[in-house]
Amino acid sequence: MSGDLLLWLLALGALLALAVQLLRFLRADGDLTLLWAEWQGRRPEWELTDMVVWVTGASSGIGEELAYQLSKLGVSLVLSARRENELERVKRRCLENGNLKGKDILVLPFDLADISSHEVATKAVLQEFGKIDILVNNGGRSQRSLCVESSMDIYKEMIELNYLGTVSLTKCVLPHMIERKQGKIVTVNSFMGILAAPLSTGYCASKHALRGFFNGLRTELATYPGIVVSNIFPGPVQSNIVKNALTNDGTQAVHSDVDQSHKMATSRCVRLMLICMANDLKEVWIADQPFLSLAYLWQYMPTWAMWLTNKLGKKRIENFKKGLDADSSYFKIWKTKHD
């Protein structure tokens, strides 16, 4: 074989490999480290058993699904949110479908925004189970309103609930983890903590603040390698987040029956969250395309990303003004199903 032909064949092979990787990326629903961990890393079924896991926002959406998947792993669960009856419903389903007994699940209602309740809640968990292995800071609320039309109450609530509530609960649990020199602090952030979009200025601010806080905290805990701080950044996921979002004057709600078919299935998002926890990953991105690509664009080519987001943002505002879910009508073609 001539040297030229060999070179051509090698180049063709490299191009094919590149095309395969590109196709893979187009179907990816998580960042590359996370997908590698899913393929080659530790399984949640091996790593997360016999642990005490405290999940906030466990009455709905991502937190509720997390409770169901964790209950199958044989952990002890603490379920928190404000509504006790909803938490009891989740507990019943965990017992029906999981491997747990009644004594393995503590229902602990409290308001995340009421930081005076956090110390008492933490003591209650320690009294019941004697330790906290994983704190999942998941509880939170979104926003659907334009800045010029939003009252300051919205910005106050976003910061008090999403940011200060999470910081406060973490500060209550931290001394216990430091004493044991181990633990995982897992925070459900959002793509809105990496990028930004119209209608969510207060929400974006609270999630960007969380990213800064936990990245800073991790550096302070460098002398405790057994304490892992993980930030999880999901894109759009099926849940009640839009239904419960704060609007202009701080009252509920956008609209009750939103089409969520363009969003990632809650079960898939939670499975990837468990992979993150089992492998002690520090930052993970979870989203279907094209949302995932948008995060990469914001990270590596911010000026282009902002130009594109402005274009898409116009449609987002139009949708909102028509009473549709802001993202519902223009990302459907990319939907990939995982259920």
Ligand SMILES: NC(=O)c1ccc[n+]([C@@H]2O[C@H](COP(=O)([O-])OP(=O)(O)OC[C@H]3O[C@@H](n4cnc5c(N)ncnc54)[C@H](O)[C@@H]3O)[C@@H](O)[C@H]2O)c1
């Ligand atoms: N669903 C998405 O598209 C998406 C995307 C990125 C990030 N997130 C984040 O995921 C987390 C869970 O949201 P979700 O999508 O499951 O929404 P959801 O509305 O279905 O669930 C939110 C949970 O937080 C609880 N909560 C709200 N306010 C509270 C308060 N004051 N005190 C205690 N608990 C409170 C709710 O009761 C509920 O259990 C949130 O932090 C959200 O910002 C969601």
